[in-house]
Amino acid sequence: MQASILAICYLIGSVSFIIGLKMLSHPATARRGNLVSAAGMGIAILGTLFLYRPQGTTFHNFTWIAAAMAIGAVIGAVSARKVKMTAMPEMVSLFNGMGGLCAALISIVELGRIAQDHTDMHVLSILAGMVIGCVSFTGSMIAYGKLRGKIKDHTFRGQHIVNMAVLLLIIAIGVFIIRGSGAVPGYIFYSFLAMSIGYGILFVLPIGGADMPVVISLLNSFTGIATACAGFLYNNQVMLTGGILVGSAGAILTILMCKAMNRSLTNVLIGSFGSAGTGSARIADGEQGTFREISLNDAAMVMGYAHKVMIVPGYGLAVAQAQHACHELGKLLQKNGVEVKYAIHPVAGRMPGHMNVLLAEADVSYDDLLELEQANEEFNSTDVVLILGANDVVNPAARDDPSSPIYGMPVLEVWNAKLVIVNKRSMRPGYAGIENQLFFQSNTSMLFGNAKHVLTQLVTLVKEL
């Protein structure tokens, strides 16, 4: 009786994950979709707590489990509530790492009690869960560090060969463990564990910080697979279907993200991006060409008297927390009769949709947000484009220079507007490390400074016009 109710709980859980994911992929139903999955998860967890009693065994340590869940729930809810919208990508990475760690710990426990009646497939799924869980955990932590700016990109010669060697060694030891019978010797177990942990670090370390969203999505998919492995081990349908679902959906999402940047997954993973120093797009330091600066007063003037202003937000806006100041300027200009639109590049910021989330937080109306194609149609009739800390997504090299690493990526064709004002903190190149010819064009003026600072001052100056 109990067992069949539990099976129904798991069925409800699985179905709610599918429906939830489906609803999450449409803007109108997304929020409810999230709640549907959460409810299904709740049912599956409660079912396990109160109904999981296989073959007359007793269920131990209930208080400990409840205590751990309470601790985890408080930590999770508080950190998720407190995190700033700009730090969202890091947070997702951190949570993903927690899932990976959980999978790895389960596998460690299970590996410690491999019995004779374990089939090879069971041992394989334990080992796979352990490797994938560890890689997902340490990889996510590195990705977190990179997004926080605490960890820099590290590459050394022959890194791919080292990575490949470590991976092959992991597989070799894995085969050895499966072939052997019974308990695994300590030193083999620990070296296997250490290498799995190390591989996650080696895997993510060389990949450029700008590609972290793709990496997080991929690691997300990995954790899904680790979950499915544990689901197979315990013959647990909800873990199995949930894990596989996230594994395949995460893989597709990763590919979609790469497509939005017009790159292949291999290109991202091999990481030729961050380290590439070739191609004419990269101008040697010191011969940057000449650029013009514009004063705050002049910038306020041209925008205040323009017919149409297009704002292009980028990562600079996010780090400066300038989304509210940005909306204030937009509102003020609109009140003065200027047509104000926001041009959103799909991969502006650190994650696809990052800018939409930020501007939505600042209450910018949906009608004023233009997607790439719409925006590109309108630049011709735009008087002033104000670029706030965006760089690679407005780089003409993506269109004109086949030797550029970002060649072929769809970009915002801001140079078609009459005047382009670029707000940046300095002339340093963007995340991809490529020089941007836009800054040296005759209709471009630079406005240096922190985005929030500049925007607040612009608001004051436009008010005084």
Place this chain on the structure above:
Amino acid sequence: MQTLLNFIQANLELLYVVILSVFLGIEVISRVPSVLHTPLMSGANAIHGVIIIGSIIVMGEASADNYPVLALGFIAVIVGTINVVGGFVVTDRMLEMFKTGKDTRSKRIKDN
């Protein structure tokens, strides 16, 4: 070869579930607008938190004096719960903003 065939024979249902789930995952996601990539990733992230069930089972099956397993299981339940709760809450926060954006729009349309 024989073992593989035996395995497939013994786990046919399982294989069906796995393969169909793979296609389902691909099908469900494939037409998502890029605006929703981040919330969707975050939502999927919360869903794989279902791994917590495994950690509950580990703890529930461990005897009360098996301290190494209890310690590992305890940490596993904590981090699993962080994944689930944090994941869903963070996704909800992201999507909440999309909703206010829409609400203000519909309000404005009404005001006009």
